[in-house]
Amino acid sequence: MAPNDSAGTNGTAAPGTKGAEAGRRKAVRYIVPVAVAGVAAATIGLVPALASSGDPDLPKITAQELIEKIAASDTQQLSGTVKISTDLGIPSMGGLAGSFLPDGAGDKGSASADPQTKLTELASGTHTLRVAADGPDKQRVSILDNASEYSLIHDGDQVWAYDSESNAVYHAQDRAGGSTGKGEHRAAPDGVPTTPKALAEQALKAADGTTSVTVDGTAQVAGRDAYRLVLKPEQSGSTIGSITVAVDAENGVPLKFTLQPSSGGKAAIDAGFTSVDFEKPDASSFSFTPPKGAEVTEADEAEDHGKAAGKAAEEAKGDLSAFEGMNVIGEGWNSIAEIRTPGGAALPSKASGDVPAEAQQFLDALGDKVTGKFGSGTVFKTRLVNALMTDDGRVYVGAVTKDALVNAANDAG
Known part of the structure; x- marks a missing residue:
């Protein structure tokens, strides 16, 4: 060895x-x-x-x-x-x-x-x-x-x-x-x-x-x-x-x-x-030959078909250009991306009718309510990447712990 x-x-x-x-x-x-x-x-x-x-x-x-x-x-x-x-x-x-x-x-x-x-x-x-x-x-x-x-x-x-x-x-x-x-x-x-x-x-x-x-x-x-x-x-x-x-x-x-x-x-x-x-x-x-009876879709056809859905998706997600530029806090393994919504607008929620009830239930299963100098928000967790979404429209995300996200939000003011 x-x-x-x-x-x-x-x-x-x-x-x-x-x-x-x-x-x-x-x-x-x-x-x-x-x-x-x-x-x-x-x-x-x-x-x-x-x-x-x-x-x-x-x-x-x-x-x-x-x-x-x-x-x-x-x-x-x-x-x-x-x-x-x-x-x-x-x-x-x-x-x-x-x-x-x-x-x-x-x-x-x-x-x-x-x-x-x-x-x-x-x-x-x-x-x-x-x-x-x-x-x-x-x-x-x-x-x-x-x-x-x-x-x-x-x-x-x-x-x-x-x-x-x-x-x-x-x-x-x-x-x-x-x-x-x-x-x-x-x-x-x-x-x-x-x-x-x-x-x-x-x-x-x-x-x-x-x-x-x-x-x-x-x-x-x-x-x-x-x-x-x-x-x-x-x-x-x-x-x-x-x-x-x-x-x-x-x-x-x-x-x-x-x-x-x-x-x-x-x-x-x-x-x-x-x-x-x-x-x-x-x-x-x-090598590949389409099997008999298979439905073949050409890439260009799929692209044309998806235009209407793509337009709807753009309308659904809104104008992302309104979000302020991403700011990176920290370095290396502890890097945290900070994104702010324009004018501190609240994030989409079930109460606002912007998120379907089933989707909100899924998000709630991931989230922990937190408070700090920054105010209040929710930390959504996985085993690797966590994200803090504050109630005043800020997002902090990184491969860091919940405490690290809260500290970053507190320091950002």
């Missing part, structure tokens, strides 16, 4: 390391507290069902070297199975989703296989994914349920999505050419990570002097030897306890990603391969 090795991000260089300091900072910029809002909206996790045969005995590696190994990984071909679940501590939405949608926004006319909406299902529950990739222009992600399968296939400039349950097909042309030009591929819509690597890339971006980074031994994931890279906040008050990335010892590919909340309990975000193969996938993995 590789011994623990630390690479703190407080900016203090050891004697004799000035020559490596620039490289350390360049690589360590990939380490960040998870982009809180984005991860909360699209974070996913894994039910641990990974093959394990003890901790492998691997050569010693420093945290800095392991970070550089991840950044330098250029693996283009792989296939395997990923198991995903989420435990954010959010009450079940049940049939409440329709309460938040304007009339016509969710009718049958929209494409049921549209990946932009289908893949957001990964934000809750437990799912098994089959994935494959062969360079920047060929990827496939399939969500396997008990009796159905949803597949998203990217082959050159063609993108197909198929929902076997509804026998619906969605087709689009990838005008971006598959790659974003930043080493990222459009195998799924933006903000929907489907592999441990995609999750790790969201977390490993930039250090700001608030993160402890260590190598905490080794592990075996999906039959592969791996190092365990652990990130922890050096600040108190964060809802994030630690992030662990199991990194393939041979090629630097993240095999497992785990986010542990500071409140304890099981992981809130945890994604990992149960099986993985780095050989070239069969070409048939990326």
